[in-house]
Amino acid sequence: MEDVAVRSPAVPTRTTDVRADEPTGPRRLRIIAVLGALIALGPLTIDMYLPALPSIGADLGAPDSTVQLTLTGTLLGLGLGQLLIGPLSDVVGRRTPLIAGTALHVLASLACLIAPNIAALGALRVVQGVGAAAAMVVAMAVVRDLWSGRAAATALSRLILVMGIAPILAPTLGGAVLLSTSWRGVFGVLAALGAALLVLAAFALPESLPPQRRRQPHFAPVLRTYGTLLTDREFVLLLIVAALAMTALFSYVSGSSFVLQQQYGLDQQTFGLVFGAGAVALIGASQLNVVLLNRFTTMRIVVSSLAVATAAGLVMIALTTTGTGGLVGFLVPLWVVLGAMGFVMPNAPALALGLHGEAAGTAAALLGACQFGLGALIAPLVGVLGNDGPAMAVIMTAGAAVALVALAAMVRLSNRTVPAA
Template sequence: MTKARYFQLILILGSMTALGPFSIDMYLPGFSGIAADLNTTVAKVSMSLSSYFIGISAGQLLYGPLLDRFGRKRPLFIGLMVYILASLGCAFVTDIDTFIGLRFVQAVGSCAATVASLAMVRDLFPAKETPNVLSKLMLVVGLSPMLAPTAGGYVTTYFGWHTVFLILAAMGAFVLLATQLGLPDTHKPDTSISLKPKPIITNFISILKVPQFHTYAFTGAVAFSGLFTYVAASPIIFMDILKVDAETYGWIFAIMSVSFIGSSQLNSVLLRRFTSEQMIFTALISQSVISFIFLILAFNDLLGLYETIGMLFLFLACLGISNPNTAGLSLAPFSKNTGSASALMGATQLGIGALASFGVSLFVKDAITPMVVIMTSTTILALVILIFGKSKIKKTIVSSSDDAVMVH
């Protein structure tokens, strides 16, 4: 594979995975405007974030078997068309309940790109290279929380929040063209895979029973729910409690993404000297210490704007290290059922993320402490899952015996 082709694949796969984060982040500065236009509260608008997480979680389980049965590109095309139409619907909505419902549909469409990108990484690259490739994708994905809220803040200020969803529809169209024209269909349709409910559920259960999968998938998902907690709480924390405007909020979000991008790229360098297992454990221990300090500061009312930004910056840096490694080790044992395995991993991550964001909408009203309590609890739980789960893994697989072949 040439360097140019490698770069092209990373860019297209990165754009696929970035579509979801853009859909989550870009409309956040418009929460107040949406609440005013649709005659509701900011807390009710935040339910549209929870519905998006629920949709993308459920949709992952739908697309996993479809990607294994029909190949990667056909389900991807259909999903992106659903995403484009739902985005257009969000731009012209007139009531909050319809908006929440359309966000669910938009999520179901977008997660076709998310699941397909993970499966295609496993198709295109050897399993032992997966954590490194995923770290590179994080660079592309990491730009979305840097650019999306900042751009969303300016778009919302000058053109209104409706325009955000027109831009998202245009992005969906771009990703659709890029994937159809620039990617090979890396997986031939497999007619042996049934789409009946019972075999699909049996297949998911067989994947879930693999100790390496459930240990690292659940460790990663529970730890990563801290990011969803931050995303869901940030409009309330920064704009309502700490009183920053939409444009400033966008820039704060951009600063936070520097932490996530930087640490995910540092992960690529550190993998030359340390194993993924060592990286995950160290990141979770660090995240636990940071969470406890954050919690002490919150309980003692010592968190102003800069202190909150600083603690969140350190917290997100730990996630940038752990996430690509938990994802890589979760998928490593699989080759035949990669689509289903990546879908189950994604559904687990986003399902737990949806619960965390729902908790934010219930408890985070006029104080920072509930957000920090949720983040600390999930971090400790992730560490417990890792410690107990590793004791059941006889030997960690870093590449399956049926390794993917690099596509030229």
């Protein structure tokens, strides 16, 4: 029964448009490198200003929980932007929305540079998130345009490796910028990086969606497509799994600067290094995932990883609540949780997107919107619960545990509807 439960949910076999001309060799590596650089714009936008969160509050006279709402605004923009840009990319192709969205990100970053108060900064961060959403949803859709099945999961793992450089470098880069300027300088650097990626998008990424595969430019079909996706119970359950898996990452992003700097006394530069270590755990797991895919099914990896994340999260709750082990007692189980999510993050989206290759842009948009929409809710929740280690541990563990329950429901549903492989 276990093998059936693990194999049969790999229902992306329903997709009928598997391509025979999937990029391989140097061309594959080049495309993944470009996509990784573009998709990194989102993590850079989220993470680079993390070391400055306490100083933003002091400069603009805002409490910590209000400052965290600027992060919520970014995540909200990323979610809403993907809902709009994903279907648009299915109609007009991938390049035009990508270039327009990246340009919007550059303009919003420049406006953040001169934001007069916390309300203006929060609103501009929403616009900035919308711009960054273009790169993220288009990159996911391009992967589905060019690869399918296990090849898509492998490509996403490589994509996360390239994208993972951003969360490692972003807080450290932000801390370095803060050595010579204020938090406003961080947004100047983001504008410059966005401009460089705009040039890359314009000249280095070919169109992956030919005209004959594009959808009709009508609003009603878009709504019908969303309706089709949301009535597919297997897709919805995988959507929930993918979104909840991101809870751990967003809890870490939202609360880490306060927990590590205020509770454990790290300075801005040391925080950047410790934050990067967590990203290393996530990235290392995502690359080991490529090896494991040669031996285990995608579903088996996701199930096992969520179980490990839940167990490690429970340990983290116990250690942080009792104060056992200090900083080490917080970081070790935290890194285990992040490492486990490094296996879930490429595999759950690959399973979900494989169900609807005929609407990859819209499916990727819905996937991203759910992930970042949930992140927008999680970011202030860490602050509301206290901005401390136990608060972060509880939210991360709850996300992993509920995702595991959703995955079990998906397994039972698939066993009833899909013959064992």
